[in-house]
Amino acid sequence: MKRSSESQRHQSKAKQPVMEEDKVKSLFNEKIWDPEFQQGLKSEISASKPYNWGSIRDLVNDDLLRAVRKEIETEIHFTKKETDIYKVNQSGDLANLSGLDWSDLSRLPNLCKLREILYSSVYRDVISYVTGAGKLSGSKMDMSINTYTKGCHLLTHDDVIGSRRVSFILYLPEPGKTWKEHYGGGLRLFPSIVANVPHSDHSAKLVPQFNQIAFFHVQPGFSFHDVEEVRVNKHRLSIQGWYHIPQENEPGYIAGEEEKWVQTNTSTLAQLESSVLQDYEFPKSERDILPYHQVKHFEKIIAANDVSDEVKDETPLSAISDVGILTDSEVEYLAEFLSENYLSEQGIKNLQQTFLEKSHLQIDSFLNEEKSELLKKLIKSDELEKECPYNASEVRNPWKTAIPPHKWRYLYIDGKSHEKFGSEQDILNTLNKEELPNYTLLRKTLDPSANETECKLIDVVEFLQSSIFKKYLALVTLLCPLSEQIMIRRFRPGKDFTLATQINKSELLKNVEGYVDAVLEGSLCLTPTDGWGSGEVGGYELYMDNQDDNADKDVEDAAVYKTDDTGDSVLINKPPQWNSFNLVLRDESVLQFIKYVSWAAKSSRWDISMQWDVKTVE
Structure with missing residues (x-):
């Protein structure tokens, strides 16, 4: 009827x-x-x-x-x-x-x-x-x-x-x-x-x-x-x-x-999720395996500090374990780069408790004033006085252009020699090199007077790669780093972005005992200008939930991820902010992207991007 x-x-x-x-x-x-x-x-x-x-x-x-x-x-x-x-x-x-x-x-x-x-x-x-x-x-x-x-x-x-x-x-x-x-x-x-x-x-x-x-x-x-x-x-x-x-x-x-x-x-989205095209994606998402003895050392630190909340509330950090405490020389080394507020026993404990509750940290004024002011001066100078290359053919060592542009586009330094991607043969030649990142060697190829900004940024990267910083990271997160990848990035106005993608789990680390099905991601934002807070000029880093299995991808454009009108799917929305460190534990259910940077932005969006495969320690 x-x-x-x-x-x-x-x-x-x-x-x-x-x-x-x-x-x-x-x-x-x-x-x-x-x-x-x-x-x-x-x-x-x-x-x-x-x-x-x-x-x-x-x-x-x-x-x-x-x-x-x-x-x-x-x-x-x-x-x-x-x-x-x-x-x-x-x-x-x-x-x-x-x-x-x-x-x-x-x-x-x-x-x-x-x-x-x-x-x-x-x-x-x-x-x-x-x-x-x-x-x-x-x-x-x-x-x-x-x-x-x-x-x-x-x-x-x-x-x-x-x-x-x-x-x-x-x-x-x-x-x-x-x-x-x-x-x-x-x-x-x-x-x-x-x-x-x-x-x-x-x-x-x-x-x-x-x-x-x-x-x-x-x-x-x-x-x-x-x-x-x-x-x-x-x-x-x-x-x-x-x-x-x-x-x-x-x-x-x-x-x-x-x-x-x-x-x-296949749709654009399906292409991006296809393993077939991973050979043609640069930079690679491969993370370098940390030495076995380093990992074991971090495990001891975490095991010594991973005590119950009741004990932690009553026990100062210095009394938990001699293994887990930072030595005077380690604190001195960290203080060359980091703000002292985050190196005290109470400062570390506060960060640790926040991360354990939220699996996310935002640390403002992360670098100390000396390093921060020097980098800000250099980056601002580059923005005002140096012409930024907008075509891939104009990009020069040590910078490279991320490809393909239906996934991302930005300039980056990854510690490897310069590459060009004008043809399929160029890409195959690069794949055949099997080159590992070496920032120390890369710096030797640079003219310090012409590339002062790049050299100082590489100093920060080498600090972040140090075993002492990773020990500090293990103390803050109570997660054991197993691998790492660190890159310097620049997102140009009117040009650059990353589209929403899921983490690419390392096949090498799937069977590691205690491996958590997640990646620890860090982003040290070094964008030297303001005016980003409203989101109108883009450049923000957004994490969102991707557990909607009801999307009709034959009707909707499968190249597009949507947020709902209420914003319930948005987990983190972080606009660019000078000297701000964002730390996120991310699994496969979470999408992440850097929104396209508008021509109206006052500068490029600069950051140092980090990824660590991590595991828990019983």
Whole structure:
């Protein structure tokens, strides 16, 4: 009975009249029906780089598009959305208009008309022909409206979701005015080193104009693109959509084709989680195994200090164990770098208790004043007086560029020799080196006068690598470090980020007795400017819960991790702050990322990133 009533209600809806072909054609620029124009566009697209893409200026009737823009401005509600991969103002899915009464759509007649002609058979045939993508579905509609305002962006991805075959963007910035390149908001396309590994830098860019459409054949592992950040207080309005593989009872339908396509072609997220591509990721997540005698020493320290809370409350740290206490010479060494507040017996005990309760520490003013002021002076000087390289080919020793850019992009120093990643052979050559990090050796290759900042940062890294600091770390966390990886990083404004990923557990340490299924992560933030607190310019380090098994990754963009509206999934949100040390015990259920740094940031985001495999000690 329920099904019958629903059916009757559905049948009673008034439907939008189907437009005749002549009417559809009249609403487009007449040039697109010209066989000579189509052939020229097809040739242009087939020869385009870095993959098959094209654009058409003045696509549809100008009056129609102006009316569409007015309807959007007056009738459509936009919601600000921000994740690791984008920041955008987004409307609902226009495909949902298909299920509404025509009377409900009467306030959006021009938008509905535009949607109908874009999915009309005659226009789809043109797109199918010029892109060489094959037949396209007219029933599976997939459109949304986005407005990119100042600070909005969309990071690198390849649009491989479900049955998408062609992507398109119809631009609607303010009509009658030129959208200039320095406004930002351009569509940028990235060449690939090999399949699923895009170059760090784009090789083609489209500066959008009113009534211009850009489109490309979705090519798994190759159609990488992004939308550069909008830098001005203007609205870059656009309609984003996709054409899909033909559905059942449509021309061009092939039974089983969509299922095969979905199974064969992985989304950007699936690529990032694939072990197949790990050889092409730099920097490597491999952590260096600590010497056996060091680990045993740390075990004794932890065992001596890991006493019950009752005893700990009544017993001073110095009386717990002679093994666990820092010697005078060790305290003296630590004091060369660390603030004395965190070296006293009570200071260590306070840190220890906080970490045991929360599995997380935030330590402000971590380095002592002398080291802090020197580093701040040098980093600020670099920001003001040295030109920061923005293209991978311009990056010089000791810095490198993290790749691939659909996972992360930033500058880093990892203690190894300089590398270039212009081709697959470059990457294979690097893999064949099997080079271990050696910051001491790296420093000898640097000119101290030209690289004073880098040399002083390496001093801090060598301190963090010392057995005395790791003993201090073991005292604070009561976890035994088994391995380590330490890097210096710089996230450039308008360029750099990391997307949300899970920890990559070390296969070498899986079977170590007492191994906890987690990694201890540290980040010493050395960002020399303020203005980061609101989060508007990005750069914040965010940890979030990833235990939602109900996400429909065929419907939602699997390249995007979402936080819920209440923010319940966010565990830690740490904006850049000078000389702040963030320490987190993290397992596989927790995602972490550094949010894209906006052009509006006053400086780069600088930090020293640390990871230790750790185990508990009974």
